Amino acid sequence: MKDKKVEEVVSRCIEKWGNDSRTDDLQKVIDGWLENIRENDRDIYLRLLYNFRYYSKKSENKYAQFVIRKVKEIDNSINESIFVPLLKTEEGISGAYKLIRCIQLIGGLNSVVCPTNLAKFEKDFGLDAIKNVIIVDDISGTGKTLSDNLKYMKELYPNFFINKNIYITCLVTTENANKQIRKQIENGKTRYWTYHIMKKSFEANNIFRKERCGNVKKRVEEYELLLSKKDKSDIFGFKQSELLVAFSDNTPNNTLLSFWKKTNNWEPIFPRAKTASRPSWARNAKGNQKKNVTSNLIELINSK
Template identity: 25%
Template sequence: MIKKIDNITIDIISARLKNVVSPLDIIKWLNNFEENEIKYAIDIASNLTVYTSYEIEEVINNSLNILFPTLKPNDVLIINPIGNFGKSGSMVTYFFQKTDFHRKHKNKVKMLPTVNNFKPESNKNYFLVLLDDFVGSGNSVKTYFESEINLIKDKFEYISFIGVAGMEQGIKLINPIFDRIEIPKSNIFKKAFSSEASYFGYRNYTEHREFCFKYGKKLTSPKVRKDKTVKFLNALGYENSQALVSFSHGSPNNTLPIIWSNKNNWFPLIPRFFSDKISVSKEFRKSISYELSILKEFGSENLQNEFFTHQIKKGKRNFSSVSKIDFSIYAIIKLSRSGFTEINICQKLGILTKDYEQILEIGKERGIFNQGNNLTLFGLEIYQDAKKCIKRKKRNFEYESADYFAVKETNYLPRTFNGKS
């Protein structure tokens, strides 16, 4: 059965998710659910708070300026991400390095993946800052502090924690541990299905909870009690966190599993694990390859010159083909025009930041990007050219699965606007 949803709804959800998720991926995610449940899924997505890389940088930068408005000559900041390499803590370290605070105080900052072997110098004042993107239950932060920090806490003038967002309950748990915690009040959330929250209207959340729990049971592993009864403690997020928060680089496991899981062929809205992101990256690369094949066959001379620079000689004949750089430049153009940030683009393409920067430099040499890493007029011209070419050849396009939504066009003229008819 072809399920239908209008473009306006997709645009609203996409805007709510700050274009971190493409409209097609929203449609694929909605296809996880039964048709009569779509309204609940739309409500969940519409109430999901997503933080972009720029917002993460801003929160970290502002928090550091609040904690350390001035630094004396002998002051040293030790920045320690919570969690192992590749987890959210180390990802936040990447954002920290891009802040104005880091650029300004680079010589006074040391980033340590672990403080186990930390040895202070007698003539310096050390301040420890633990860094993470999200506080869920608070248990992982508390456990980390007790196992890694507690025995050496006297080596520091004081110890603070910086987070981008968190759950009210988890922050209360870790509050006594630190001398100072910096998380914007606006970024502290209550449980999605708490009677104190108002995501779905006061005391009107039962159906949404049952909907999320129904799928959450399928997407998480149950815990077997001593009496052999089964309880799904994580069906609404790790330890029943019931979070509705995600980041451009991924979702915490405290968030509802229907958002991030890829278990049992589930298509995630914003994946959590690195393997999920690789899977999404593979699908995206397939779509780019398909579009380039169309451009190869039907594209203009400009498109042929820019995206098929690899020359192959077979006998007396020469052929042009897509090089790795051509592929990457075209993908970056597509993603940047869709509002994706640098970190999102790197994840989609499965490349490192330094590779991304090198690709942009080659794009600048071709006149596609300017010094601000934005498209030049020529870059915009070939982007529009490619877009028109692909649109012409995709008029009869159908989604890979017959179960995907068919987006229907709607013409909507409001009867009132700003209270006026």
């Protein structure tokens, strides 16, 4: 006999999230997931699941509409603005690139206003006509990574920040990250556009009543510890973010391990994409080589 409560939660989730490749066979996936959770803990996990935020392509399109609306408030024709991804200090394509593409398509924008190669953009067009730079990212869990990456961008591409209005925006921001980011905004020419602000899962009176939070967190911690790394630093998500969020293409490590960590004995609902280890040539690269490349780029840009 099927569990009616599980069926009801699954039905509500599908209603909120919609159907796509990550939610296909959701009932079957959740049934398998719950098999590894003790009977008396299942209500806790069903409650967490009900409060989980999954951002499908449709949800990401709504975010793109939000960004376009905000930009039109300052530049109605979008003739003096560009949209750029928040660049990482480590080479690679992040979720920001996907959102930039989404903004371009939803806004019907020419690809030239959504550059991902900033050095080439500056060389080809210059920056005199640009007044607004909109920096986009998918998630800020603590605020630190965003701040570090923003500092990296300023060092590498300073002319994109000099005498420009800077607007930073994320699809998801935690309450703590929102506070940290706003503290670090230096002047009136920098703004942070919040879309969805999320609280920690075990914050008092968020998902569970204040008097229950301690006990609930302790029970969930047992499962997190089973799935964690040896040093236990990743339990409850990166820096204990305690988030319940996944995107259409991946799941951030800020989310509770119970929802994304895959092991031989644990099948998660939203598995995080596997990442291969670095090739030998990358592992053996000297740190000063990377620094020299950065310095050379800055020198090249400033010489233009």
